[in-house]
Amino acid sequence: MSTNEALLTLEGWYTYHNFRTINWEKWRAASAQERQEALDELNGLIRTWDANEAEGKGSTAVYSILGHKADLVFMFLRETMQELDEIKTAFNKTRFAAYTEAPYSYVSVVELSNYVHNPGEDPKANPHVRDRLYPVLPKWEHICFYPMNKKRDLQDNWYMLSMQERQEMMRSHGLIGRSYAGRVKQIIGGSVGFDDWEWGVTLFANDPLEFKHIVYEMRFDEVSARFGEFGNFLVGNVLNVETLAKKLEV
Ligand code: VOV
Structure with a gap:
């Protein structure tokens, strides 16, 4: 048995999950005008994220989180860590951020572990x-x-x-995963x-x-x-500009 068989990994976009809870007491205490301005500013940021996605330079998703661990998640994929840091800072500078707390975050990079690959092929040339x-x-x-x-x-x-041994186990894992094709989309962040x-x-x-079925x-x-050793699970429902505004109505 070799003890030095580190796998070649392929990396893509850097990822940042920004989980927030809403301080409803503070939000409710704000004037209607203040809330509207905070929401308009947040929507302005969302438009910049959408534009980034339209240009093919990253991707963003916004979900409402169930349970008490968080109320919202903003998930970002970007080319560089610098961009993720800028996004974090821009969000934290918004008025809306002052009505939230940040119970959790996660930083990773989209990773393919290349256990299953075609020998001789340049994987990054494969669409x-x-x-x-x-x-x-x-x-x-x-x-999720x-x-x-x-x-x-x-x-x-x-x-x-x-x-x-690892390759064989990952092949079996991949076969189970593939039986969920079209129903579960997975993003593995290393x-x-x-x-x-x-x-x-991250599963969608x-x-x-x-x-429940795939994890089980x-x-x-x-x-x-x-x-497998697992941390906390968080699950949520998709939000768009309209449903986010509705969630924030008081
Ligand atoms: C839609 C479901 C789905 C599919 C198709 C799928 C397929 C694949 C393939 C083919 C490969 C290997 C090559 C690669 O592409 O990296 C992987 C790799 C990986 N997976 Fe996976 N996985 C899925 C889904 C899926 C789930 C639900 C989980 C969580 C596990 C669980 O018990 O809760 C998971 C985990 C991982 C991880 C942590 C890795 C990296 C392992 C490493 O040691 O490097 N994964 N996965």
């Missing part, structure tokens, strides 16, 4: 690979986000397995060196039960059953 490294977020009805690791216990250490977990998994679906089915698959 299917490029579509996955530089994806347009689908804006389907629901989002969670961070995860591959276990590093003495008995079950993913990083001590041979390339062939976050080693960037954030507290090894990957941030029009039926939220697809999240994968738990029986060896790679998740033996090696």
